[in-house]
Amino acid sequence: MAAACGQQPSTSSTTPxxxxxxxxxxxxxxxxxxxxxxxxxSPETPMGNTLDPRKxxxxxATPSPDGRSLAVVWWSGVAPxxxxxxxxxxxxxxxxxxxxxxxxxxxxxxxxxxAIAVEKTTTVRLASPxxxxxxxDGAKP
Numbered sequence: 001m002a003a004a005c006g007q008q009p010s011t012s013s014t015t016p017x018x019x020x021x022x023x024x025x026x027x028x029x030x031x032x033x034x035x036x037x038x039x040x041x042s043p044e045t046p047m048g049n050t051l052d053p054r055k056x057x058x059x060x061a062t063p064s065p066d067g068r069s070l071a072v073v074w075w076s077g078v079a080p081x082x083x084x085x086x087x088x089x090x091x092x093x094x095x096x097x098x099x100x101x102x103x104x105x106x107x108x109x110x111x112x113x114x115a116i117a118v119e120k121t122t123t124v125r126l127a128s129p130x131x132x133x134x135x136x137d138g139a140k141p
Contacts, residue, residue, distance in 0.1 A: 041073050041121035050085040050103025055139035058100055059119075067129035072098055073121045080105030081113035084122060088138065091127055098124055099138025 058074035076082045085101040100122070104111075 041119040044084040044120045044122045046084045046086045046122070047105070048086055049106060050083055050101075051106050051109060053085040053101045053103035056100050056102045057139040058098070058137055061098060061124075061135045063130045063135075067131060068126055070096070070098065070124045070126065070130070070135065071121055072100065072124055073119060074100060075117045076102060076120050077113060078116055078118055080108035080111050084120070087122060087124055089124055089126065090138070091133075093133070095134040095136050096126060096130065097136045097138045 056074060056076065058072050061070045061072045063070055072087070081104055082102050083105045085103045088097075088099040088101070090097040090099075
């Protein structure tokens with residue numbers, strides 16, 4: 001019998017029925033998780049000129065204390081597979097429509113993408129204070 005890394009094979013064995021709860025044959029479980037994300041959203045700046053830009057829905061928009069900007073939050077994939085391309089803002093007397101666009105970073109067109117969600121945020125400056133206007137997601141019908 002050959003042993004890896006020059007070590008001698010173990011001569012002792014433990015059977016599942018004789019193993020202690022912390023023994024080598026018991027599964028090790030990770031600490032329980034609530035499934036809730038931890039930390040703050042990742043700040044994003046539009047980069048422009050992405051590959052295949054598309055609208056992406058956002059989860060919330062919080063106005064600044066003076067009402068001159070919005071902190072927009074959304075869930076997305078990781079860079080370079082999904083990056084913020086641009087933010088379009090259309091303001092009227094009654095509402096502010098904010099549309100986010102994401103695409104792939106053109107510097108890494110052939111990157112393999114993993115399926116993981118990241119909470120992101122960007123700050124949107126308004127032409128005039130919000131002053132009670134409705135904020136609408138331009139990616140939702």
